[in-house]
Amino acid sequence: MLTCWKATGCCKPARSNEWRYPTLLLCVFGFFSMMKPSEPFLTPYLVGPAKNLTLEQVTNEILPVWTYSYLAMLFPVFLVTDYLRYKPVIILQGIAFVTTWLMLLFVQGVLGVQFLEFIFGIVSATEVAYYSYIYSVVSSEHYQKVTSYCRSVTLVAYTLASILGQVLVSVGNVSYFYLNVISLVSVSVAFLSSILLPMPKGSIFFHREEAENIQGSPSTEAVQPTSENISPQNNLDTTTLSQLPVMAVQDANGLVKTAEHKGVIKVLLQLWSDFKLCYSSPQILCWSIWWALATCGYNQIVNYIQVLWDHVKPSQDATAYNGGVEAVSTFMSAVASFAVGYIKLDWAIWGELALAIFSAVNSGALYAMDLSNNIWVCYACYVAFKASYMLLITIATFQIAANLSMERYALLFGVNTFVALILQTILTITVVDSRGLGLDIITQFLVYGTYFAAIAGLFLIRGIYTLIRNGQNRKKQAGSENIKENTSPSGNETETVEQF
Numbered sequence: 001m002l003t004c005w006k007a008t009g010c011c012k013p014a015r016s017n018e019w020r021y022p023t024l025l026l027c028v029f030g031f032f033s034m035m036k037p038s039e040p041f042l043t044p045y046l047v048g049p050a051k052n053l054t055l056e057q058v059t060n061e062i063l064p065v066w067t068y069s070y071l072a073m074l075f076p077v078f079l080v081t082d083y084l085r086y087k088p089v090i091i092l093q094g095i096a097f098v099t100t101w102l103m104l105l106f107v108q109g110v111l112g113v114q115f116l117e118f119i120f121g122i123v124s125a126t127e128v129a130y131y132s133y134i135y136s137v138v139s140s141e142h143y144q145k146v147t148s149y150c151r152s153v154t155l156v157a158y159t160l161a162s163i164l165g166q167v168l169v170s171v172g173n174v175s176y177f178y179l180n181v182i183s184l185v186s187v188s189v190a191f192l193s194s195i196l197l198p199m200p201k202g203s204i205f206f207h208r209e210e211a212e213n214i215q216g217s218p219s220t221e222a223v224q225p226t227s228e229n230i231s232p233q234n235n236l237d238t239t240t241l242s243q244l245p246v247m248a249v250q251d252a253n254g255l256v257k258t259a260e261h262k263g264v265i266k267v268l269l270q271l272w273s274d275f276k277l278c279y280s281s282p283q284i285l286c287w288s289i290w291w292a293l294a295t296c297g298y299n300q301i302v303n304y305i306q307v308l309w310d311h312v313k314p315s316q317d318a319t320a321y322n323g324g325v326e327a328v329s330t331f332m333s334a335v336a337s338f339a340v341g342y343i344k345l346d347w348a349i350w351g352e353l354a355l356a357i358f359s360a361v362n363s364g365a366l367y368a369m370d371l372s373n374n375i376w377v378c379y380a381c382y383v384a385f386k387a388s389y390m391l392l393i394t395i396a397t398f399q400i401a402a403n404l405s406m407e408r409y410a411l412l413f414g415v416n417t418f419v420a421l422i423l424q425t426i427l428t429i430t431v432v433d434s435r436g437l438g439l440d441i442i443t444q445f446l447v448y449g450t451y452f453a454a455i456a457g458l459f460l461i462r463g464i465y466t467l468i469r470n471g472q473n474r475k476k477q478a479g480s481e482n483i484k485e486n487t488s489p490s491g492n493e494t495e496t497v498e499q500f
Helices: 002-008 020-034 039-047 055-083 087-106 109-125 127-136 140-170 176-195 208-213 238-242 246-278 282-312 322-340 347-371 375-401 406-432 441-486 489-499
Strands: none
Touching (some): 020 127, 020 140, 039 140, 055 109, 127 140, 282 347, 406 441
C-alpha cells in the first residue's frame, strides 16, 4: 500500500531522511506519555490522605469505570482513528493524559474519580493511533526499525518511571502528590510533541485510494497522465477547485460526498471480508481465542493488583515497593519476550500445549498471591505472572502476524482486543462491581486463578488433540510413501494375476 503512495509522490516516505523526524517525535511522545512515576502508586494515593477513599470504593466503584469506558470507546475510536489519519487521535490522547493527571491532583470524591477513570479509558482506547501512525508516514523498508524504536522507548520509559517513583518514595520520602505533579509535567510534554507530528496524507483503510490518486506537488514527482478520462470529478484538488465556476464546485463537492459515502461502505465491506478470511484459519482462530481470554485476565490482574498489595500490606503502615516490582516485572517481561526469538520449536504442533502450560503457571501464581499473607510472595508471583503472559503474547503476536498482511493484522488486533474487553466487562460486572457480586479482593483473585486454570484446561485438551492428529497424519504420510516405493506398473500386474 505504501509503495503505491510512494509511486504517486503523495506520501514521501521513500526519502532516506524523512522517516527520522516523525519517528523521533513519536518516540518523544511515547517516552513522556509513559514516564509517569506515580502510576505504580495509584491505589496508595487514592486510599491515602490526599483522596481519603476506602479500599472497597476503589475496588468496587471506581476501577470498574475504566473497563466500561475502554470498551465503549474502543470500536468507534478504531474506525475514527483511521478516518482522521491518526494525528488528531494522538493529540486527543495527549489531552486526555493531561486531563487525567490534572484531575488526579485536584478532584475529590468518588464521583470525581469515577469521571477521571472514564477519561483514562479514552487514553487506553486511543492508544491504537500511536502504533498505527508510523506506518502511514514511513516506507515498508523502515517498518521493523521504527516499530522496535517506538515499542522499546515506551518499555524503557515505564521502567525508568517505576524506578524513579520507588527511589523518590523510599529514599527521598516524596509524597504521592508530587509524584503526580511530575507525571503531569511529563504527559504535558507528550501532548506538546503530538502537535508537532506531521499529518499523514493517507491511512490503512479509509484514505487508501485517495492517497494513491493525489496529484504530485511541485516538491514531488508529477504523475504522468494515462489514457483514462481525467476530469474534475475524478481528480479533485485545491488548485482544480479554484479554477472551476461556483456551480461546478458545488457539483464537485456533491460528488466528493457521494464518493466518501461509497468509500465508507466499501471499507466496511472489505473489513467484513477480511474478518471472515482471518478467522477461517483454525490456527489463527485458536491463537486469537487464547489472546482474547488471556488478555481479559491480564488486564484484570494489572488493574487490581495494587489493591491486593495494599490489602496484604497497607501502604499507610509501611513503605510500598510497587515501583520496584513494576520495574523488575517489566524487565523480566522484556527478557522473556526477547528469548522467544531464540526458541526453536514447531509452534503449529507444540504451541497449544505451551499456551496450556504457561496458563497453568499464571493460575498457580494467582493462587499463591491469593493464599499468601507475605507481600514479598505476592510481589514475586506477580513478576512470574507478568513475564509468563508477555512471553505467550509475543508468541501469539508473531504467529498471527506471520500469516497476515498489515491491514488484516490491524483488524485482527482490534477485534481480539475488543473481545477481550467484552469478556473483561462481563467479569467486572459479575465479580467486582458493587451492583454485581461486589466480591472482596481476596475472593476476586481466587476467581481469577480459577479463570486461568480453565484456560489451561481448555488448551491442554486442544494441545493433546493436535498432537494426536499430527501423529496420525505422519503415519498416513509414511504409509503413502511406502506404498509409492513398493508399487510399480509391473508389480501391479503381478498382483492382479495372483488374485485370479
